Amino acid sequence: MATFTLTCIGDDRPGLVSDLSAPIHAHGASWNRSQMARLGGKFAGILLLDVPDAKADDLVAALSALDDVGLHVTLERTDVPVNEPALRINLELLGADRAGIVAEISAALAGRGVSIEELVTDVREAPMAGGRLFEATAVLGASATTSTDDLRAMLEALADELMVEIHLSDATGPGPAASSSSA
Known part of the structure; x- marks a missing residue:
């Protein structure tokens, strides 16, 4: 096949x-x-x-x-067998739209050896606040040696810099594992 x-x-x-x-x-x-x-x-x-x-x-x-x-x-x-990541993490991001959000998040994840398995993005009008909101949902894949605490801390710091909200959750279970708010 x-x-x-x-x-x-x-x-x-x-x-x-x-x-x-x-x-x-x-x-x-x-x-x-x-x-x-x-x-x-x-x-x-x-x-x-x-x-x-x-x-x-x-x-x-x-x-x-x-x-x-x-x-x-x-x-x-693509017949080549692919090593499945040991950890899967859901990421949800929401914040004011501006250039560079995907570039900065993806570079930070790549620097930690975390892959983006799925990514869906959209830009929509911000109700009541004016302007536009950027939203992204992603499924991240990481090795078993990846520290989820370190990944969470890095993403929280980056969320503060980007002035966005990032929520993480285990891709196999409901509920956010961590979140950070805009600064």
């Missing part, structure tokens, strides 16, 4: 997911996991799929041909 990570982007229109799913189904592939959204008039997505080895090359060709209907598809074979 071959595993692929696929990205796609095209002008948003009815039928794009159907155009994408038809060759996946026709080649006996399994649509495993995906995240897709309309962003700035474009439809963009990422998905993980499995296909029988004997049909992998034909599927790649069929998906590449979707350029003809306005959907650009890129595939990367």
Whole structure:
């Protein structure tokens, strides 16, 4: 079985997911996991799929041909076993929108050897306060040797600098493990 990570982007229109799913189904592939959204008039997505080895090359060709209907598809074979992180931590962030929040948080996490497994962000109008709010939710992955107390302290200090609220919780259980407020 071959595993692929696929990205796609095209002008948003009815039928794009159907155009994408038809060759996946026709080649006996399994649509495993995906995240897709309309962003700035474009439809963009990422998905993980499995296909029988004997049909992998034909599927790649069929998906590449979707350029003809306005959907650009890129595939990367990802059969390589991945070491799963020992710790998973949910992160929620909310604060006034400004440039650099993701860059600073992601650099600090990378410096601690913590990966971002999932990231969803949005900017919305701030009710009653005016301005815009930036919000992010993420699932973080870390090794068993990662000190959650040190990670929490580092993120609390960074939250104070960025003037945002960050809440952490165990990804396997409910309830925040730590939080910090804006300064």
